[in-house]
Amino acid sequence: MNNLNRMGAYQTGHYRNLLLDYGYSEDLIAVKLELTWEQLFGDNEATRIYYPVGNEMGYILDTGNLDVRTEGMSYGMMMAVQLDKKDVFDRLWRWASLYMYMTSGENKGYFAWSCNTDGTKRANGPAPDGEEYFALALLFASHRWGDQSSPLDYGVKARALLHDCVHNGEDGKGYPMWNRSNHLIKFVPNCEFTDPSYHLPHFYELFALWANEADRQFWNEAAVASRQFLTQACHPVTGLAPEYAYYDGSPNDERGFGHFFSDSYRVAANIGLDAEWFGTSGWMRKEVDCIQSFFANKHPDDYRRYTISGKPFEEKSLHPVGLVATNAMASLAYPEGTYARASVELFWNTPVREGNRRYYDNCLYLFALLALSGHFRIW
Numbered sequence: 160m161n162n163l164n165r166m167g168a169y170q171t172g173h174y175r176n177l178l179l180d181y182g183y184s185e186d187l188i189a190v191k192l193e194l195t196w197e198q199l200f201g202d203n204e205a206t207r208i209y210y211p212v213g214n215e216m217g218y219i220l221d222t223g224n225l226d227v228r229t230e231g232m233s234y235g236m237m238m239a240v241q242l243d244k245k246d247v248f249d250r251l252w253r254w255a256s257l258y259m260y261m262t263s264g265e266n267k268g269y270f271a272w273s274c275n276t277d278g279t280k281r282a283n284g285p286a287p288d289g290e291e292y293f294a295l296a297l298l299f300a301s302h303r304w305g306d307q308s309s310p311l312d313y314g315v316k317a318r319a320l321l322h323d324c325v326h327n328g329e330d331g332k333g334y335p336m337w338n339r340s341n342h343l344i345k346f347v348p349n350c351e352f353t354d355p356s357y358h359l360p361h362f363y364e365l366f367a368l369w370a371n372e373a374d375r376q377f378w379n380e381a382a383v384a385s386r387q388f389l390t391q392a393c394h395p396v397t398g399l400a401p402e403y404a405y406y407d408g409s410p411n412d413e414r415g416f417g418h419f420f421s422d423s424y425r426v427a428a429n430i431g432l433d434a435e436w437f438g439t440s441g442w443m444r445k446e447v448d449c450i451q452s453f454f455a456n457k458h459p460d461d462y463r464r465y466t467i468s469g470k471p472f473e474e475k476s477l478h479p480v481g482l483v484a485t486n487a488m489a490s491l492a493y494p495e496g497t498y499a500r501a502s503v504e505l506f507w508n509t510p511v512r513e514g515n516r517r518y519y520d521n522c523l524y525l526f527a528l529l530a531l532s533g534h535f536r537i538w
């Protein structure tokens with residue numbers, strides 16, 4: 160464990176139910192959690208994102224782009240392991256293992272980030288946020304349910320994946336997902352910039368405990384590096400982070416992703432979960448206060464794309480419900496903050512999204528509900 164002088168659930172064993180602390184009743188919280196799972200994973204055509212396939216498999220559909228992404232598959236697995244839904248977890252993992260995993264070429268050992276619903280690949284490269292979520296979801300599954308025969312040998316698969324993420328390229332073929340010198344996660348393996356929303360230091364703390372022994376120091380250093388990186392990537396006044404950034408944290412707008420838009424929303428949520436698991440810090444409190452105060456006087460119907468200094472574009476947010484959710488989840492890092500309770504109240508009163516853009520919003524929605532109710536746990 161790296162030099163953290165903070166106390167979170169990892170140290171105390173206690174997961175805060177912030178919804179309860181803010182006055183929502185235990186019964187209502189339980190009902191909302193069950194209902195939301197059902198809305199996303201049941202057969203309500205207006206809200207679902209999960210589709211079973213035959214007796215053994217299933218996928219999460221990006222309903223806006225009509226593809227299956229490693230992001231959604233790994234998110235679905237994380238949700239399933241948190242809620243003890245082994246059947247759903249195993250179905251998703253079987254589908255990802257069969258169709259997305261790449262066994263040859265430059266990206267051997269990684270997962271194709273986008274596939275069609277019939278399993279054919281739409282891309283031959285990975286998106287590292289999927290791999291990090293797959294790895295931790297698998298480790299949790301291994302601890303919660305025990306390893307079975309392949310592909311359900313969860314712990315074995317997680318360690319192999321983390322090994323490849325760090326060591327690919329050492330034989331001259333392919334690239335690691337993390338820059339080996341500065342320990343920062345890349346946007347894609349064969350580039351040298353990053354995506355602030357991919358930085359999950361709270362995951363790396365756990366990889367440092369459970370990955371192959373030879374890589375544990377690497378993961379400790381990755382946790383330190385990502386926490387430092389985030390302080391550089393988030394704007395000091397608005398708290399907004401860009402979608403893509405250079406390693407020094409400055410926005411990378413080469414392809415038009417240097418502003419606060421869809422990917423960026425997750426940064427605040429990630430800080431909330433890091434605080435819940437490993438404790439909060441002065442910077443995390445300030446960051447949450449900045450971003451929540453930036454959105455405090457804005458209505459979700461009018462959320463836009465913004466420069467990180469806060470200048471709005473004409474373009475509306477594609478995922479306002481997701482942004483409501485991530486801003487609420489951030490409250491875990493600063494529950495006493497000026498806007499923390501109002502951010503959670505807005506989330507509580509916002510329904511899951513319907514319509515074709517619902518996938519990303521509803522993923523962020525269920526993550527926020529899990530975290531705010533103390534159900535997003537280290538297993």
Ligand SMILES: O[C@@H]1[C@@H](O)[C@H](O[C@@H]2CO[C@@H](O[C@@H]3CO[C@@H](O)[C@H](O)[C@H]3O)[C@H](O)[C@H]2O)OC[C@H]1O
Pocket residue numbers: 221223224228230272284285286287288289347421422477518519
């Ligand atoms: O260029 C691709 C890159 O796009 C890919 O990134 C994945 C897709 O985008 C990210 O999330 C999306 C946020 O906007 C919503 O509208 C979408 O529904 C989400 O999927 C996601 O985090 C990435 O995994 O990575 C590979 C690159 O080659």
